[in-house]
Structures are given as C-alpha cells and as structure tokens.
Amino acid sequence: MLKKLLIALLCLAYIHTYADTIKTDVLIIGGSASGTAAALQCARSKVKTILVETGPWLGGELTSGAMCIVDANRNLPTGIWGEFRKHVREFYKKTPGYDTTANAVLRFEPYTGAAIFKRMTDTVKNLTVKLNTPWNSVKKNGTGWDVTITEKGKVNTVKAQVLIDATGTGDVAALAGVQFNTGFDSKKETGEQLAPEEALPVIQDITWCAILKDFGAAANKTIARPEGYDAAKYAHFKDKDLLKMIQGGRLPNNKYMLKWSDPGISFKSTVEELDPQNRLKFYKGCRLHVLGLIYYIQTERGLKNFGTTDEFGTPDGLPPIPYMREYRRAKGRMRMVLDDVFTPYDRVSKLYRTSIAVGDASPGQHYVDKRGLQTPYPPFPAYSIPLGVVVVKDLDNLLVTEKAMSTTHLVNASTFYPSVQVAVGQGAGCIAAYCAFFKTTTKNLNVRTIQGELLDYKGYLMPFSDVTISDPNFRAIQQVSATGMLKGIQKVNGKTAAVLFNADSLVTTAEVEPAIREIYTRAFIWFNKEKPGKQFTVGNLLSFISEITLTDPKVLNANMEKQWKDNFKFSLPFDMNRTLTRREFAVLTNKYLNPFARTVDLSGKLIN
Known part of the structure; x- marks a missing residue:
C-alpha cells in the first residue's frame, strides 16, 4: 500500500513539474497581422496579454506569407497600421530609390517586416510573445477559456478571460464549436443584389508567394x-x-515578390483541402509547383541569376505559409454585407456607428475554379468595419479576425487584406481589453467606451482620407460622424471611391436634422419653434446648444465669440447669420452636445 502511495505521489510530482498553468487576461492565438495588432493594443490598454504563434515570425501573410507589397489602406493610416508603415519607411529612407511618400504603396522585405513587428511588441509592457509555440486544445471554462500549448516539450495550460482566434484559418474557433459559412452566399440569404441566386461552394484561390x-x-x-x-x-x-513580370514585384535590395495569378502561382482551394487533416498535403503540392516555376525561370528562360534567399529559414527557401484569401467565416453577433460598404447610412441597422476599423481594399476575385463568378462590383468605397463581426455568436469572450470574421463572401473579398486586418486586430484588441479590464463578457459590451479607447490610440472609426490623425479636430470629426450627424461623401476614382469628410463644405439642415431628432428627445420642440432654413447657420447651432444645455443664449453667444479664433482656431469669422462649415459643426457639437456619449447597441441602434 505504501509503495503504491509513493508511486502515486511521484506521478503527481512529475505531472506538476511537466505542466504549468499560466493565467492571463487575454490570449491571442496567431501572430498574424491582426493577431499582432490585437496583442499590441491589449497590452497598451494595460491588460495582461499573451500572444502565441506557431512559427518564428510575427505578421502572418505580410511577412511569413511574403505579401509584402501593400497598397490597401495607404490613405487610411489608422493606429497600429499607420505606425507600422512609418517604421518601414523610416527603415528604408536611406535606401536608393525607395519611395517614402506618406501614402506610397508599401514595399518591404519579409524579414524586415517581421523584425519591425517584433520590435514593436518588445517595447510594450504586459505582453508576452511565445513564438514557435504550437497550441493543442481549447476548452470553455466558465466565461473564460483554457488553452493548452507546447513549450520546449512541455504541455502547459493557459487560462484566459478572453480568447482571440487570429489564425487566419479559424482553427481555434472551429475547435471551440463556432459555426461557419463558406463560399458564395445566396442573394436570398444576405439581401445583396450582387450575390448569386443560389449559394456556391466556391472559395477564392490561395497564392503561394515567392521572393527572388x-x-x-x-x-x-x-x-x-x-x-x-x-x-x-x-x-x-x-x-x-x-x-518584366518579375521586376513588377520590385522590393528593396534587389529582391522581387512573385504573386502571379493568371497565369501564375495561385491554386484552387476548397474547404476540404484546407481542413487541418488535408492541409499539409495540399500545401506540399502548392510549394512544389512554385519551386517548379522558379526552376523553369532559371533553366528554360535563362534567368539563373534570380534565386531564392535564406531569409525564411525554410529548407526550400519559400515562405512558410500561403497568402490565403478565404476559408470559413464565423457566425457572429453581426454580419457585414455589401450595403454596409456602399450605402451604410441608408440601412435600418446603422453598423457604421459601431465601427472598430476601416478599410479601402479593392475586392479581389481569384478563381481557378471556373464556377467562381466574377462579381461586377461598382466603384468600391472605403468603409467602416462594425464591432459585431469579430464577436462570435453564442460563445462568451471569443473573438475572431482574419478570414473568420462574420462577413459575406462578397465583403470578405476586401476585408481579408492584411493591411485591413491590422486595423481589425487593433479594434479586436480594444474589445478584449474592455472585457478584461471591466471583468465582463462580450454579452455586455459598451460600444462607445471601446471606440473611445481606439481613438485614444489613433485608430479611425470613419474612413475619411482627407482628415488625418494630425488634424487638430480629428477626434471631434470622427466622433460626431460616428453618430450619423455628418455623413461621409464618396468620391469615385476609377474602380474605387474615397470617402471624404469635406471639412470646409457647408452644412444643410436636411443633412443634420434626422440624426439630431433621433439623438435628442427635445429636438422636435426646437425645430418646430425655430424652423431653420435650408442652410444651418452658426446662430441655429448656438440656439440648439442653448436649448439642450439650458445655457443662457446671450452668455453662450458672447463666450463663443471670444473663443472662436483663439480657442477653436476657426478660419472663418464669427457670424451668427453665416452657414456653418462641417468642421465648425463637428467641433462645436462634439464639445457642447457630445452626441457620441449616447450609447448604441451592436446594430447601431440608440439605447435610451
């Protein structure tokens, strides 16, 4: 009996030394573009964060996937994405021929991008990054999560209050029991006029990029x-x-990115081929085809001076992961459809009010599978990404990014871009930090508090390319516009459309009246009494401020006249009869009426 007891105690001691339990506020699995941004934001928001990545690099497809020529979001340098862009330009500023223009297409060597991300994470407190660390299992534990990881041969358990799946393949969410949509959605299901009548089980190709x-x-x-x-x-x-094709992918230091689609190194992918049980076999075939292309270039076409490098540390010199455009999309608390991009202000739901990120990537359409339809997108505008698309349905404190976001197939064609995903990751980080800091769950999210945190860290809510973070009124314009009082204006340029704020244009009563009436219950009294004209004047706004704040109008007007130039720095003179500019309206409304303080739910509906 004593011998058996000793053996049992020894076994328990062995298990204890072999497996550790690690507690954290937020656990992010996947050092992808979004995962890295989420980790940075969580840590900066002062919650304990762990980032687990199975490979040796951070950045996902931007780095390990060699998708290192990036044109999306170059006019929307939101938060961490803008910070990363700045670091890249700073690194290459002395490289001959490198374009350091603020909104130039971003080009960088993969290992440089990975090093920049790593340096960014190294400078943040509250963040632990675990590279070369596989994860093994996921289990719900109350409102939190238990995840096992393997570190140096040891299987440890991480207990986290909030879990973010930033893997790109949605593997963590799948194991947790999340339900998914795949392929083309039907028009009946999504209401998208550009969707096919019947759903199609076709997803976009993957591309295995190469660096020569x-x-x-x-x-x-x-x-x-x-x-x-x-x-x-x-x-x-x-x-x-x-x-010529090779030189089209020019990078610094005589390197070139190969990302050829037609003809090229893109591959028909299916949900079955991307299943974890089949993925490695599928990937091996893709890699061999790319290696064959390189061998063909060198031997059949005589370009033997172009070769792979050892920067990835892989035996064949290719990037360790592919550039994946689509796989499976989680069923979230909200679903983003094309109308949220093209006509966000005209919908019953007002998802733009819940924005946590912005994007402007032109939708990709890559189908080796001939069943894949080429969708006739109109000029594609910049857009806001709503909070609810990263919050999974029916599972507390689980967030998803990358291709697992709750969008339609037609929206995913834009949101999957890595640069857009950096913005998404920062937004997801704000959500996770909110849950951790306030010790609550994703059932009890305060949209405005989360958005306020994002704005604190230079993130964009509205995709205005003409009002940058350096604008002294950036926050006021973002906050007021996120209520719907002032709407973005689309300016078409070829196949895309910028969204502008047009700060110097004039305000009309028809533009602002609907939102004012919706937000302020006493607004109807004021409109019936004052009956403002077609143009909304300085006097109109001051009168309304006086009505809502119960401030004596003479005192308000006198104080405003004193502050007009010195405090507010407005360029036009103070004149009660003059029509307001959109900038003036945003600044004054934000300061004196604070419409952004009105709480909204995940659909953008105002909560009384």
Whole structure:
C-alpha cells in the first residue's frame, strides 16, 4: 500500500513539474497581422496579454506569407497600421530609390517586416510573445477559456478571460464549436443584389508567394530540380516576358515578390483541402509547383541569376505559409454585407456607428475554379468595419479576425487584406481589453467606451482620407460622424471611391436634422419653434446648444465669440447669420452636445 502511495505521489510530482498553468487576461492565438495588432493594443490598454504563434515570425501573410507589397489602406493610416508603415519607411529612407511618400504603396522585405513587428511588441509592457509555440486544445471554462500549448516539450495550460482566434484559418474557433459559412452566399440569404441566386461552394484561390533576389548577371542560383518537375506545366509562360513580370514585384535590395495569378502561382482551394487533416498535403503540392516555376525561370528562360534567399529559414527557401484569401467565416453577433460598404447610412441597422476599423481594399476575385463568378462590383468605397463581426455568436469572450470574421463572401473579398486586418486586430484588441479590464463578457459590451479607447490610440472609426490623425479636430470629426450627424461623401476614382469628410463644405439642415431628432428627445420642440432654413447657420447651432444645455443664449453667444479664433482656431469669422462649415459643426457639437456619449447597441441602434 505504501509503495503504491509513493508511486502515486511521484506521478503527481512529475505531472506538476511537466505542466504549468499560466493565467492571463487575454490570449491571442496567431501572430498574424491582426493577431499582432490585437496583442499590441491589449497590452497598451494595460491588460495582461499573451500572444502565441506557431512559427518564428510575427505578421502572418505580410511577412511569413511574403505579401509584402501593400497598397490597401495607404490613405487610411489608422493606429497600429499607420505606425507600422512609418517604421518601414523610416527603415528604408536611406535606401536608393525607395519611395517614402506618406501614402506610397508599401514595399518591404519579409524579414524586415517581421523584425519591425517584433520590435514593436518588445517595447510594450504586459505582453508576452511565445513564438514557435504550437497550441493543442481549447476548452470553455466558465466565461473564460483554457488553452493548452507546447513549450520546449512541455504541455502547459493557459487560462484566459478572453480568447482571440487570429489564425487566419479559424482553427481555434472551429475547435471551440463556432459555426461557419463558406463560399458564395445566396442573394436570398444576405439581401445583396450582387450575390448569386443560389449559394456556391466556391472559395477564392490561395497564392503561394515567392521572393527572388537578383544576385548579378554572372551568378548561377539554379535550385535542385524539384520533385515531379515537368516543364509542360509552365508552358503558358512561353510567350510571357518573365523578366518584366518579375521586376513588377520590385522590393528593396534587389529582391522581387512573385504573386502571379493568371497565369501564375495561385491554386484552387476548397474547404476540404484546407481542413487541418488535408492541409499539409495540399500545401506540399502548392510549394512544389512554385519551386517548379522558379526552376523553369532559371533553366528554360535563362534567368539563373534570380534565386531564392535564406531569409525564411525554410529548407526550400519559400515562405512558410500561403497568402490565403478565404476559408470559413464565423457566425457572429453581426454580419457585414455589401450595403454596409456602399450605402451604410441608408440601412435600418446603422453598423457604421459601431465601427472598430476601416478599410479601402479593392475586392479581389481569384478563381481557378471556373464556377467562381466574377462579381461586377461598382466603384468600391472605403468603409467602416462594425464591432459585431469579430464577436462570435453564442460563445462568451471569443473573438475572431482574419478570414473568420462574420462577413459575406462578397465583403470578405476586401476585408481579408492584411493591411485591413491590422486595423481589425487593433479594434479586436480594444474589445478584449474592455472585457478584461471591466471583468465582463462580450454579452455586455459598451460600444462607445471601446471606440473611445481606439481613438485614444489613433485608430479611425470613419474612413475619411482627407482628415488625418494630425488634424487638430480629428477626434471631434470622427466622433460626431460616428453618430450619423455628418455623413461621409464618396468620391469615385476609377474602380474605387474615397470617402471624404469635406471639412470646409457647408452644412444643410436636411443633412443634420434626422440624426439630431433621433439623438435628442427635445429636438422636435426646437425645430418646430425655430424652423431653420435650408442652410444651418452658426446662430441655429448656438440656439440648439442653448436649448439642450439650458445655457443662457446671450452668455453662450458672447463666450463663443471670444473663443472662436483663439480657442477653436476657426478660419472663418464669427457670424451668427453665416452657414456653418462641417468642421465648425463637428467641433462645436462634439464639445457642447457630445452626441457620441449616447450609447448604441451592436446594430447601431440608440439605447435610451
């Protein structure tokens, strides 16, 4: 008996030394673009955060996937995305020929991007980053989560109040029991006029990018003949100017990104092929095809001076992960549809009011599968991404980013872009930090408090490309516009449309009256009494402020005249009869009426 007891005690001691329990406020699985941004934001919001990444790099597809030429969100340098862009430009500012223009297309070497992300995380307190760390299991524990990870051969349990799945494949959410949508949604299901009549089980291709370097005309960097190589597979390149195609992906330091779609290195992918049980086999075939293309370029086309580098640390020199556009989309508390992009102010739901991120990526449409439909998108405007799309339905304190967001297929064609996902990750980080800080769950989110935290860290709520973070009235304009009082104006440019605030344009009564009546219960009394004209004047706004704040109008007007130039820095003179500019309306309304303080639910409906 004593012997058995000793053995049992020894076993317990062994288990205790082998497995540790780690407690944290927020656990993020996936060091993707969104995962890294979420981790940075959570830690900056002063909650204890752990970021777990199975690979050696942070940045996901921006770095490990070699998607390192980025044009999306270059006119929307929101928060952490703008910070990353600034660091990249600073790093390359002395590199000959590098374009350091603020909104230039961003180009960087993958390992440089990864190093910048790592340096950003290293400078933040409350954040622990665990690279080369697989995760194994996910289990609900009350309102929190238990996740097992493997560190240096040890299986440890992380207990977290909030869990963020930033894997890109939604594997964590799937294991947790989240339900998903896949492929083209039907018009009947989403109400999108551009959706097909019937749902289609087709998802966008993946692309396995590659980085080649020009080692000089005399160099021979020919790789070993890949397994199963057949030059006939690349016959469609016979009449292509491959040197020109390579040079189209120019990066700093004589490197070039290959991301060719048609013809190219994109691959038909299915939900079945991307299933974790089949994924590695599918990926192996993709990698061999890309290696075959490189071998073809070097041997059949004589460009042997272009070769792979060792920056990824992979045996074949290719990026460790693909550029994935689509997989499965979680069923969230809210679902973002095309009308939230094209006509956000005209919907019954007002999801723009709940924005946690912005994007402006043109929708991609990449289908080797001939069943994939080419959608005739009108010029695609910049847009806001609502809070509810990252909050999963029916599971407390679980958030999703990347391709697992709750959008339709047609919206995902834009939101999947890595630069957009950096913005999404920062927003998700604000949500997670809110839950952790206030010790609550995703059932009890205060949208305005979360948005306020995002604004504190230079994030955008509204996608205005003409009002930057350096504008002294940035926050006022963002907050007032997030209530719907002032609406963004779309300006079409080819296949895209910028969304502008037009700060110097004049305010009409028809524009602001509906939102004013909705937000302020006594507004109808004022409108019936004052009957403002077509143009909304300085006097109109001061009269309304006096009505709502119960301030003596003479005192208010006198104080306003004194502050007009010195405090508010308005350029136009104080004149009660003059029509307000949108800037003036935003600044004064934000300061004296504070409509942003009105609470909204996840659909954007005002809560009394």
